[in-house]
Amino acid sequence: MYKSLILFFVSLFYINTYSQLFINEIDSDTDSVDQLEFIEIKSESPNFSLDGYIVVMFNGSTSGSDSSYLAIDLNGFQTDLNGLFLIGNNNVSPSAQIIIPNNSIQNGADAVAIYQAPLSSFPNSTLATTTNLVDALVYDTSDSDDDNLMQLLGLTFQINENENGNKDFESIQRYNNGSYFVGSPTPREVNEGNGVFLNGINFSFDQDFYSEGDQIQINFTLEEPLQESITIFFNLEYENFDSSDYSDVENVTIQSGEDAASVLIEIIDDNIDEGDEDFMLSLDFENENFILLNNNQIVRVNDNDFITANYGTPIDPTYINVSSSFPENYYSDLNGLAGEDLIIALEQIISNPDIVRAHSYSDIKEILKDADVNPENSNQVWLVYTEQPRSKIDFQTTSSSVGKWNREHTFPRSRGGFNNISADSNADGIDQYWQTSIDSLRHANSDAHGLRASDGPENSSRGNKHYGDYNGPTGNLNSFKGDVARSVLFLSLRYNGLDIVDGFPETVGQLGDLQTILAWNNIDPVDDFEKNRNNVIYNWQNNRNPLIDLPEIVNYIWGDNFGDVWFNNLNISINQNDFKFYPNPTSGTIVFNSFLDKVDLFSINGQKLSSFYDVRTLDINLKKGLYLIRLYKNGNTSNHKIIIK
Numbered sequence: 001m002y003k004s005l006i007l008f009f010v011s012l013f014y015i016n017t018y019s020q021l022f023i024n025e026i027d028s029d030t031d032s033v034d035q036l037e038f039i040e041i042k043s044e045s046p047n048f049s050l051d052g053y054i055v056v057m058f059n060g061s062t063s064g065s066d067s068s069y070l071a072i073d074l075n076g077f078q079t080d081l082n083g084l085f086l087i088g089n090n091n092v093s094p095s096a097q098i099i100i101p102n103n104s105i106q107n108g109a110d111a112v113a114i115y116q117a118p119l120s121s122f123p124n125s126t127l128a129t130t131t132n133l134v135d136a137l138v139y140d141t142s143d144s145d146d147d148n149l150m151q152l153l154g155l156t157f158q159i160n161e162n163e164n165g166n167k168d169f170e171s172i173q174r175y176n177n178g179s180y181f182v183g184s185p186t187p188r189e190v191n192e193g194n195g196v197f198l199n200g201i202n203f204s205f206d207q208d209f210y211s212e213g214d215q216i217q218i219n220f221t222l223e224e225p226l227q228e229s230i231t232i233f234f235n236l237e238y239e240n241f242d243s244s245d246y247s248d249v250e251n252v253t254i255q256s257g258e259d260a261a262s263v264l265i266e267i268i269d270d271n272i273d274e275g276d277e278d279f280m281l282s283l284d285f286e287n288e289n290f291i292l293l294n295n296n297q298i299v300r301v302n303d304n305d306f307i308t309a310n311y312g313t314p315i316d317p318t319y320i321n322v323s324s325s326f327p328e329n330y331y332s333d334l335n336g337l338a339g340e341d342l343i344i345a346l347e348q349i350i351s352n353p354d355i356v357r358a359h360s361y362s363d364i365k366e367i368l369k370d371a372d373v374n375p376e377n378s379n380q381v382w383l384v385y386t387e388q389p390r391s392k393i394d395f396q397t398t399s400s401s402v403g404k405w406n407r408e409h410t411f412p413r414s415r416g417g418f419n420n421i422s423a424d425s426n427a428d429g430i431d432q433y434w435q436t437s438i439d440s441l442r443h444a445n446s447d448a449h450g451l452r453a454s455d456g457p458e459n460s461s462r463g464n465k466h467y468g469d470y471n472g473p474t475g476n477l478n479s480f481k482g483d484v485a486r487s488v489l490f491l492s493l494r495y496n497g498l499d500i501v502d503g504f505p506e507t508v509g510q511l512g513d514l515q516t517i518l519a520w521n522n523i524d525p526v527d528d529f530e531k532n533r534n535n536v537i538y539n540w541q542n543n544r545n546p547l548i549d550l551p552e553i554v555n556y557i558w559g560d561n562f563g564d565v566w567f568n569n570l571n572i573s574i575n576q577n578d579f580k581f582y583p584n585p586t587s588g589t590i591v592f593n594s595f596l597d598k599v600d601l602f603s604i605n606g607q608k609l610s611s612f613y614d615v616r617t618l619d620i621n622l623k624k625g626l627y628l629i630r631l632y633k634n635g636n637t638s639n640h641k642i643i644i645k
Contacts, residue, residue, distance in 0.1 A: 038088030401456025482524025525639025
């Protein structure tokens with residue numbers, strides 16, 4: 001015990017007395033999404049070489065066990081004229097010399113440390129140690145002290161970033177005497193004293209985003225006019241955006257006595273549908289008298305060569321422009337069946353282990369790009385629930401979901417009892433697949449019929465709520481409800497172990513509410529968007545959603561027609577002209593192109609109002625508003641919305 005105490009005090013003396021480098025400031029918890037985190041290092045002398053040093057972050061949580069979770073190599077860098085060096089997120093200003101992803105720094109109780117050691121000495125989950133330690137700080141955001149972590153690092157104190165109850169807007173900073181205080185963040189500024197003034201360079205764009213053929217105007221400004229001219233070099237290349245996408249301008253000169261300059265860059269219109277792209281403006285400028293106030297800024301370039309489909313979006317639907325692609329005899333085994341026999345026959349079609357394929361969860365990303373494509377712009381996906389488009393390249397790849405889209409399980413995984421496996425991380429394409437069956441419940445995790453492109457935050461808002469408890473964002477137009485209904489009803493047919501039931505069950509494998517879902521099925525009839533989606537998924541999985549191809553069959557399984565014999569004349573081709581009518585909006589009279597076998601009239605909430613037979617002209621005496629009609633002829637159906645004015 002006596003020997004340990006001696007080593008502890010020797011270590012503490014070494015850290016505080018003989019160090020060239022210190023943890024000068026840390027901001028671990030910032031407002032909203034953590035994208036302003038940083039760690040600032042200070043050297044006793046300016047322009048101090050950081051070769052041979054590393055920064056290591058330690059996780060003080062129970063799961064972290066006071067072990068490392070991030071190590072950063074400082075080789076090749078040096079501190080500035082004020083002895084400062086910054087590690088931080090890309091949005092930190094001034095710009096960090098080393099960029100780390102947003103939300104990288106844990107909020108405490110945790111630690112940051114400087115070691116004079118190779119990076120290989122600290123693989124993840126390495127226990128904190130005083131060996132080769134230069135300086136360390138244990139911090140928190142109103143968390144209990146981590147006594148063990150402090151002991152491992154030879155410290156006797158822990159600093160609370162939330163000391164003033166303002167953790168999102170304050171940082172922990174070091175006084176020159178080695179003690180710490182909490183105040184407004186000051187990255188790349190000395191905490192005490194004036195320091196050496198470094199002229200700040202800032203840039204901005206004339207637009208928030210661009211399209212092919214546009215000119216980009218980049219404005220460069222300085223905090224103070226120049227004593228002599230400088231030339232700033234920059235680069236716009238990022239991912240698929242390269243030098244062939246813009247004119248050959250890669251530098252700007254700011255003249256002596258001036259504090260600003262601009263440059264114009266043309267985005268090449270190449271007439272190739274490459275999809276939307278991003279460019280990143282990165283400054284390549286090193287001068288000890290200057291500091292970059294921003295850098296590595298990403299800006300969108302919209303491709304103007306997109307394709308427009310011949311069918312409408314879910315909020316502006318069409319119904320007769322897309323034909324279902326199933327083979328002639330795909331559903332022939334259903335004819336003449338009823339009740340459970342009909343259900344079993346459907347299951348055998350959509351779960352046939354000799355035909356049906358299952359793909360990885362990573363493949364779903366690529367499937368959705370085609371299945372949920374925005375009909376008005378082929379470079380976008382259409383988002384369920386929020387009823388809006390989003391660029392395909394805005395797929396969520398980090399913890400931040402704002403402005404991103406991801407894969408929404410309409411039947412939540414937690415309620416279904418299916419989850420990822422390691423092979424799900426492989427996006428191996430349409431030609432690589434797994435055999436599956438009605439009992440392969442885990443494959444529901446990556447069944448494209450049950451997944452939709454979704455706004456990231458809205459996906460989180462829905463969580464694992466039952467439908468009826470969750471009804472979509474306020475003010476939605478109901479365009480997703482039928483799609484979702486037919487999606488989850490399909491899954492209950494496709495997989496043993498999944499059921500749609502009344503109410504809000506808590507039993508794994510059950511999803512509610514059945515009556516809500518059936519009402520949604522009526523509210524939002526099958527449109528061309530959904531039919532195209534079914535065709536795309538069929539190409540990948542070799543099975544279809546029969547509730548899209550044969551909408552009436554829903555009533556034969558879950559509705560009033562259960563037990564009735566199903567018959568669908570599949571040999572009669574659909575004449576789309578049979579389902580045309582005018583006018584719409586109407587004052588009450590509708591004329592059809594031909595005689596129809598039947599017309600069903602529904603309220604927008606899915607309540608059947610009346611049925612009409614052998615109809616050519618229909619007189620509707622209803623209040624002004626939006627209604628639904630279902631048209632029948634020769635065993636075929638077509639659904640439409642009508643407006644009574």
